[in-house]
Amino acid sequence: MNARLIAITQIIFAILTTSFVTDCKKEYKGDDPEYFKKIEESQAYLKARIKDSYEISDLSNTKEEAVYRFLEAVQNEQTDRYIFTKEEYINIFLPNTLDENTLSTTMPLEQAWKFTDMRRYIALESLQNLFKKHKKQKFKIETLTWREEVRQLKALKGHRVGNLTISFGNEKATLEEVRLVVEHRGKFKVCVIGT
Numbered sequence: 199m200n201a202r203l204i205a206i207t208q209i210i211f212a213i214l215t216t217s218f219v220t221d222c223k224k225e226y227k228g229d230d231p232e233y234f235k236k237i238e239e240s241q242a243y244l245k246a247r248i249k250d251s252y253e254i255s256d257l258s259n260t261k262e263e264a265v266y267r268f269l270e271a272v273q274n275e276q277t278d279r280y281i282f283t284k285e286e287y288i289n290i291f292l293p294n295t296l297d298e299n300t301l302s303t304t305m306p307l308e309q310a311w312k313f314t315d316m317r318r319y320i321a322l323e324s325l326q327n328l329f330k331k332h333k334k335q336k337f338k339i340e341t342l343t344w345r346e347e348v349r350q351l352k353a354l355k356g357h358r359v360g361n362l363t364i365s366f367g368n369e370k371a372t373l374e375e376v377r378l379v380v381e382h383r384g385k386f387k388v389c390v391i392g393t
Contacts, residue, residue: 243307244292245296248293248352251383252290254282256280264388270337272329280388282389287314293352294352294353341361354382359377362374362376
């Protein structure tokens with residue numbers, strides 16, 4: 199059953215990715231000056247939002263707590279809690295990653311958000327399916343490791359998840375969906391998820 203679910207999720211991801219890439223190719227017309235103008239406008243928008251301090255909702259005291267609270271929210275069908283909102287992602291995360299060779303440096307902002315939103319949707323669907331399988335069961339984080347390098351992203355720090363395993367009683371599940379926890383002024387929040 200689990201292998202079938204993974205296969206279905208991968209098929210959906212492939213279809214959505216193909217659709218997105220096709221959409222990008224339609225919008226990108228080689229050396230189209232209008233396309234590059236949109237990228238420049240997006241970068242100017244992001245540069246104007248670079249600050250030393252931001253207000254971020256639903257922060258946690260530790261990286262581990264941020265991951266736990268996010269997973270707990272997904273389990274409780276509150277998928278927009280304890281993860282960067284669209285506004286936080288666009289107005290806080292992307293400005294601080296402008297020099298990091300991210301989506302926002304190669305495509306207009308609307309397109310970058312479409313791609314991010316698609317990745318989030320697929321990751322959330324995968325997590326929700328796992329939690330539906332274990333409805334009303336409490337989960338426990340068994341393993342949570344972090345990659346060594348902490349990414350300094352202007353006013354933010356990016357902590358990349360290494361290994362994440364949770365358990366429901368005796369059954370364990372390895373999660374690859376939670377990718378990045380952001381730190382700002384000693385507080386933490388899940389920012390990037392994907393598959």
